[in-house]
Amino acid sequence: MNDAHRHLGLLPAYPFYGGPPVNPDVTARATIAELLKDLDREGTERALILPNYGVPDPDVAFGFNDLVVEAAQQDDRIRCGLWVSAQERDRARTVKALGLAGERGVRALKLSFLLGGGVDDPGLETIFGAAREHDLTVHVHTSPGAASDIDQVGRLVERFGDDVRIHLVHFGGGMSGHIKLIGSRFFDWVAAGKRVYTDLSWAIGFAPRWLVTEIDRRGLGHDRVLFASDEPWGDHAGESARLRAAVAGRELSDAVFHTNFETLYGGEK
Numbered sequence: 001m002n003d004a005h006r007h008l009g010l011l012p013a014y015p016f017y018g019g020p021p022v023n024p025d026v027t028a029r030a031t032i033a034e035l036l037k038d039l040d041r042e043g044t045e046r047a048l049i050l051p052n053y054g055v056p057d058p059d060v061a062f063g064f065n066d067l068v069v070e071a072a073q074q075d076d077r078i079r080c081g082l083w084v085s086a087q088e089r090d091r092a093r094t095v096k097a098l099g100l101a102g103e104r105g106v107r108a109l110k111l112s113f114l115l116g117g118g119v120d121d122p123g124l125e126t127i128f129g130a131a132r133e134h135d136l137t138v139h140v141h142t143s144p145g146a147a148s149d150i151d152q153v154g155r156l157v158e159r160f161g162d163d164v165r166i167h168l169v170h171f172g173g174g175m176s177g178h179i180k181l182i183g184s185r186f187f188d189w190v191a192a193g194k195r196v197y198t199d200l201s202w203a204i205g206f207a208p209r210w211l212v213t214e215i216d217r218r219g220l221g222h223d224r225v226l227f228a229s230d231e232p233w234g235d236h237a238g239e240s241a242r243l244r245a246a247v248a249g250r251e252l253s254d255a256v257f258h259t260n261f262e263t264l265y266g267g268e269k
Contacts, residue, residue, distance in 0.1 A: 001240065002046040002261035004199055005139070005169060005228030008035055008071060009052035009064035027232040028052055032071045039077060042236055045258075048265045050110045050139065051083040052232070058085060058115060062093045065100060072105025079265045081108030081139050086121035094123060101134045107265045108139045108167070113147035119155045128160045137165040137197070137264050143173035150177040154185065161194035165264065169228070170202040171211070178207040182214055190220050197264060199228035201239055208246035215252060222252050226260045 010030035013021035029035045039047060049071050051064030061083040068080035082101065084094045100106060109131050113119075131138050138160070142153050150172040157166055172181045181198075189196045200208050215221040227243055229236040247253040 001042075001044060001227055001257040002266075003042075003044050003229050003231075003236070004048050004167070004226035004261050004265060005201060006047055006049060006231040006236075007052035007233070008032070008049045008068055009060075011052055011055050011060060012057075014055040025052065025054065025232040029232070032067070032074055035071060035078075036075060038231070038236075044077070044236075046077050046079070046261055046266060048079050048081060048108060048139075048261075050081045050108070053083065053112065053115065054233075056115055058090050058093060061115070062090075062097060065097050069100055069103050069105060073103070078105065079107040080105055081110040081137075082106060084109045084111060084127050085115070085117060086111065086123035086127055087117040088122060091123060094127070098126070098130045101130050101136060106134070106136065108137045110139045112141035113152075114141060114143070118147035119152050124156070124160075128164050131164045137167050139167045139169060141169045141173075142177060143170060143202075144176055148173065150180055150185075157189055157194050157196050161189065161196055163195070165195045165197060167226075167264065168196060168198045169230075171198045171200050171207060173202060175204055178204060178210075182207065182211050186224075187214065187218055187221055190224060197224045197226060197260070199226045200243055201228040201230040201234045203242070205242070208243055212246045212250065212252060216250070222255050223260055223263065225252075225256050226264070227257050 010028050013023050015021045049068045051061045053061035065082050072078045072080040082097045084097050140153055142148055142150050172178050229239050
């Protein structure tokens with residue numbers, strides 16, 4: 001199988017929600033060698049590796065960009081995405097990150113509003129412009145509410161999706177996002193020619209089954225869904241089992257676990 005979304009880098013402990021400093025991402029890997037052992041154990045053939053993030057210090061996530069590029073250039077199973085930010089405070093860091101966009105193995109730009117910012121940030125034109133110039137996919141986090149809600153992130157699809165590939169991580173990230181996307185929005189974008197893709201990491205149990213049913217019924221979207229573990233924040237075994245159960249006995253299985261990854265993130269550069 002191919003994995004279209006996992007992270008590399010060890011975060012510092014942080015006192016989330018007013019509690020003591022903790023490291024909830026217990027399977028986080030600090031080194032490329034540890035990552036490769038995980039891929040071997042899982043039987044993962046190819047993977048897109050992104051900087052780990054989650055603590056509210058942008059230097060941490062930006063600091064892993066060199067590591068993921070090194071990983072992609074060390075082993076052909078690996079492709080990588082660069083951490084970027086559209087916030088004005090991060091402009092210099094993002095300019096530095098985009099300087100790596102042409103490096104061998106780079107296939108994506110990772111954008112998340114969990115550390116701040118939103119779809120009206122002025123730096124978005126620069127980020128999507130770099131994706132267009134270097135033929136990269138913009139890998140965008142979604143989750144319920146605030147700036148990461150699909151009602152907000154969907155505006156990026158409307159604005160940039162005609163000529164830039166956009167990977168909506170977590171398929172809307174919750175009940176409301178799943179229903180909005182499967183009910184119509186995701187398929188409307190595909191039918192309109194938007195270059196939109198998604199993965200089902202973190203998806204609620206009903207969503208993979210319903211999405212597969214709608215792909216069969218509508219006859220489109222089979223080339224837009226990828227398997228992703230989101231390790232260390234997701235669980236590879238659990239994510240794989242849930243999605244395999246949903247696509248069992250369908251031609252869609254090979255697309256989700258193999259060919260769609262190759263379309264987005266495989267190949268040479």
